[in-house]
Amino acid sequence: MSAELFPALLTASTDPAGLRLLPTAGVPAEAEEDPGIETTTAPTPAAPETDGGENSGEEGTAQEVEESEAHDPHAPEIRILGPVEVTGVDSTGHGPRIAQLAALPYFRPGRSADVLCAHMDPVSPRSVSTLNARLQGLRRSLGSDPAGNPYVPRRRSRDDPYRLSPSVRCDWTRFLQLAERALPLGPAGLPDLERALALVRGRPFGGRPLPWAEPYQQEMITRIIDVTHTVATYRTPAGPHHDPSAARQAVATGLDVDDAAELLYLDWMRIEAVAGNRQGLHTAVTRVQQVNRALDCSLELATEQLVNDLLNGSSAALRIQDPQLRCQ
Structure with a gap:
């Protein structure tokens, strides 16, 4: 571009x-909730909502990304450094909405159904059944990790928050990992900085x-x-x-x-x-x-x-x- x-x-x-x-x-898309899989800890969002300091959160994210990629290098990726794209999700039909939905619990994990519905369409919030239908579509698109656990875990009950598997990757966390490692190195960090920009x-x-x-x-x-x-x-x-x-x-x-x-x-x-x-x-x-x-x-x-x-x-x-x- x-x-x-x-x-x-x-x-x-x-x-x-x-x-x-x-x-x-x-x-000058309607579906019933399907509980049954144990909720998994979500990945640390790229821009964490904490008061513990900007750098500390990003360093933790970079480390988690590196470890996650080492264990599951073929895990699906959410790409937000440009139009939102997600591995396995079509760019037509409901695909763009499903991709946007995937990014939301990645950056803001642990939200309830009502919060997700409002975030996805503040003017006319979607119904919980439509949300669940979209999440089922996302679960089918992303599949499961090598151990058979879905990258979009099912919830135990309707009150459980929505999360993604910690194995799910994101180009923004990769960008931060490269940049934070390279910036203190001066010109020696150029290869990583240019790899970050290539994302x-x-x-x-x-x-x-x-x-x-x-x-x-x-x-x-x-x-x-x-x-x-x-x-x-x-x-x-x-x-x-x-x-x-x-x-x-x-x-x-x-x-x-x-x-x-x-x-x-x-x-x-x-x-x-x-x-x-x-x-x-x-x-x-x-x-x-x-x-x-x-x-x-x-x-x-x-x-x-x-x-x-x-x-x-x-x-x-x-x-x-x-x-x-x-x-x-």
């Missing part, structure tokens, strides 16, 4: 003679997340932008890690997630300036100005200064803040 939305960023092929820089000022297929949860997912989406966007900026920062300067193509790919991935992230346009400008690619620099400048015009706002003063410095060939504009200062 990145290549489709930002081809100029990846190819840097736009003719600068045809570009006109914009002014910097902004312009991103677009805006987390898609373009229109359900209300319950919106706080998670914002957290994910922030983390993805931080990782993108870090990769671009290490890949842009001359030296052993210099790789303009990898830097452009990272920025394209980040802009695919948030095309208004001004920090990433600064990275893009520096990439093209360091590469001596005047046409690519003009493309980046024009694009960020178009975005700000569409949002009816002006560029940040720092962005305006960087644009002026880069277009005038100032080498001081190529100095980039240590990304670890931003990503800590």
Whole structure:
């Protein structure tokens, strides 16, 4: 998707003679419950709702993911770093709704039927019988682990909360595992950071997340932008890690997630300036100005200064803040 939305960023092929820089000022299913299987402990959600500190929860999640994958590497996966997808669930018919339902107990385990129904459709909550029908469809799609236990455990009674097997995987927990391991390593962590970005297929949860997912989406966007900026920062300067193509790919991935992230346009400008690619620099400048015009706002003063410095060939504009200062 990145290549489709930002081809100029990846190819840097736009003719600068045809570009006109914009002014910097902004312009204005029914089923019965089927108890019988013992409830299983749920996986730790990627953005845990605890007061114990952000890092501690994520480190625990990363460890659990690594251990779970080691024991059941073929377990189904919930992919939310883009439109929601789930292993074995169709993308047609009731499939998208079932995929959304799978993500809900993964991130918010232990909820009751009424809460799940309200989360899945706040305006017109589904009935419990419809919820159970969707869960049965999900159970059939995901199947069972090697020991024969369903990845969507049946409940003992109607009062038991809904959970998923702890073996069920998620691309977000994998992203966190890679990023948290790599960020303290400086440039040596680049391979894992780039593997993390390779998991991103677009805006987390898609373009229109359900209300319950919106706080998670914002957290994910922030983390993805931080990782993108870090990769671009290490890949842009001359030296052993210099790789303009990898830097452009990272920025394209980040802009695919948030095309208004001004920090990433600064990275893009520096990439093209360091590469001596005047046409690519003009493309980046024009694009960020178009975005700000569409949002009816002006560029940040720092962005305006960087644009002026880069277009005038100032080498001081190529100095980039240590990304670890931003990503800590």
